[in-house]
Amino acid sequence: MKSSIIIVSFFVLGVLSGYFEIIPLSAVENDISFYVLCCLMFCVGLSLGNDSNTLKRFTRINPRFYLLPVATIVGTLAGCAIISLLFPGRSALESMAVGSGFGYYSLSSIFITQYKGAELGTIALLSNIIREIMALLLAPLFVKYFGKLASISVGGATTMDTTLPIILKFSGKEFAVISVFHGFILDLSVPVLVALFCSL
Amino acid sequence: MFIAIGFMVLGGVLGFLWRKKEFGNISKIISLLIWVLLFILGLEVGGNPQIISGLTHIGIEALVITAAAVLGSAIAALLLWKRINNKQKGLHEE
Numbered sequence: 001m002k003s004s005i006i007i008v009s010f011f012v013l014g015v016l017s018g019y020f021e022i023i024p025l026s027a028v029e030n031d032i033s034f035y036v037l038c039c040l041m042f043c044v045g046l047s048l049g050n051d052s053n054t055l056k057r058f059t060r061i062n063p064r065f066y067l068l069p070v071a072t073i074v075g076t077l078a079g080c081a082i083i084s085l086l087f088p089g090r091s092a093l094e095s096m097a098v099g100s101g102f103g104y105y106s107l108s109s110i111f112i113t114q115y116k117g118a119e120l121g122t123i124a125l126l127s128n129i130i131r132e133i134m135a136l137l138l139a140p141l142f143v144k145y146f147g148k149l150a151s152i153s154v155g156g157a158t159t160m161d162t163t164l165p166i167i168l169k170f171s172g173k174e175f176a177v178i179s180v181f182h183g184f185i186l187d188l189s190v191p192v193l194v195a196l197f198c199s200l
Numbered sequence: 201m202f203i204a205i206g207f208m209v210l211g212g213v214l215g216f217l218w219r220k221k222e223f224g225n226i227s228k229i230i231s232l233l234i235w236v237l238l239f240i241l242g243l244e245v246g247g248n249p250q251i252i253s254g255l256t257h258i259g260i261e262a263l264v265i266t267a268a269a270v271l272g273s274a275i276a277a278l279l280l281w282k283r284i285n286n287k288q289k290g291l292h293e294e
Contacts, residue, residue, distance in 0.1 A: 010235045014242015025247045033240045038207045040233040045211025047226045050219050064284050071276035079272025083265055090261070098262075099269040106234040109241060111204070118244040119251050119258065125241065126262035127269075134270055146274040146281075153277035154270050191205050 007106060011125065037110055041191070044107075048187070065178045069185040072153040073193070076102065094120055097197035101128035102156030103135060103163075104190045111191060115198040131156060135163045139170045148172065152179050157190055159183035 017023045080099035084092040094116065101108025105128030113121030135155040142150040148171040155163035160183025167179050215223070245251050251258070 007234065007238055011238045011242040011245075014239040014244075015246035016242075017239075018243040018246025018248075019252065021247070023243060025243060033237055034204075036233055036237055036240075037204050040230065040237065041204045041208040042211040043226055043230045043233065045208035045213075046215040046223060047211075047230065049212035049215025049217075050221070050223050050226070051215075064287070067280055068277065071280045072273045075273035075276025076269045077272070078276075079268035079270070080265060082272075083268035086264065087261060095265055098265050106238060110234075110237045113241050113244065118241065118248055119254075121241055122245050122251060123258055123262045123265070125238075126259060127266045130263060130266040131270060134266065142274055146278040149277040149281045150274040153273040156273070191208060195205060 008129070033110070034114060037114060040107075040110075048184075065181070068149055068152060068178060069182050069189070071149075072102070072156060072182065072186060073189060075153065076100075076156070093197045093200050097194055098124045098127050100190060100193035100197055101131070102158075102186045102190055103128050103131040104157040104187065105129045105132065107190055108194050111194045112198065115195075132158050132162060135159075136166055139163075139166045143170045148175065149178075152182050155179070155183070157183055157186035160187065 018025065076099045077096050080095040081092045084090050084095035087095070097112055097116065098108075098120065101112075101124050105125050108128055109121050109125035112124045131154070135151070135158060138154070139151040142154050151163075151167045151171050152159050152175065155167060159167060159179045164176070164179055164183070168176055171179075
């Protein structure tokens with residue numbers, strides 16, 4: 001939660017700087033953010049590949065639970081595609097690009113800004129922050145009405161770190177490995193799916 | 201876009217090859233880069249009068265899309281949960 005607040009603060013600081021023209025927009029031409037993005041992606045890859053434990057842990061999972069990330073992705077995308085009918089100005093693909101953040105707001109909003117502009121990027125930022133907040137606050141409700149896997153599904157890409165403690169509390173400790181596995185796969189799928197829906 | 205993913209794959213491969221090494225600072229660097237990029241996104245939003253004037257609308261749209269996404273994934277998780285439990289019952293009866 002603390003890290004979310006810091007991230008939002010930087011965003012708000014940027015908004016204020018842009019609004020009051022403290023820093024001219026020309027100082028951050030699109031090229032610069034693209035180079036920073038490439039550095040970021042390289043570091044994300046490095047940290048995932050470097051963690052030798054992540055791969056080892058996954059060999060101990062009941063094979064049926066391998067389907068949970070698929071369920072999360074299909075369910076999320078279906079929900080986004082259906083709800084886009086409510087917004088005449090918004091295509092199903094744009095809505096699905098937003099949904100493909102799976103709560104990984106920093107990366108997804110950066111990607112979408114790069115390829116679809118700041119408006120959809122801001123929607124992605126807000127939407128995925130809201131998803132993480134829902135996963136944290138509503139976990140007991142989801143477990144009660146949608147079963148023990150729902151709290152993991154709702155957590156999306158955050159279930160290997162920020163929402164893991166909540167999931168273990170309300171679904172049970174035996175879901176730790178599944179939750180980490182689910183978060184790992186969803187993390188990897190974010191850039192791929194967002195890129196896919198932005199380029200279609 | 202796929203260039204950026206290429207960088208992630210490259211990082212993943214190098215990270216795997218050097219998995220004996222410790223990259224203690226990598227998560228700090230990741231946080232720093234994320235802060236920089238979100239600050240830039242903020243700059244673009246703040247400097248764009250159209251987005252500023254439509255902020256409430258953007259907020260509502262974000263909330264509705266998220267509600268749909270979350271509900272969709274919860275229903276999918278429920279279906280999988282029921283399926284797994286049914287199969288396990290079946291196994292015990294055999």
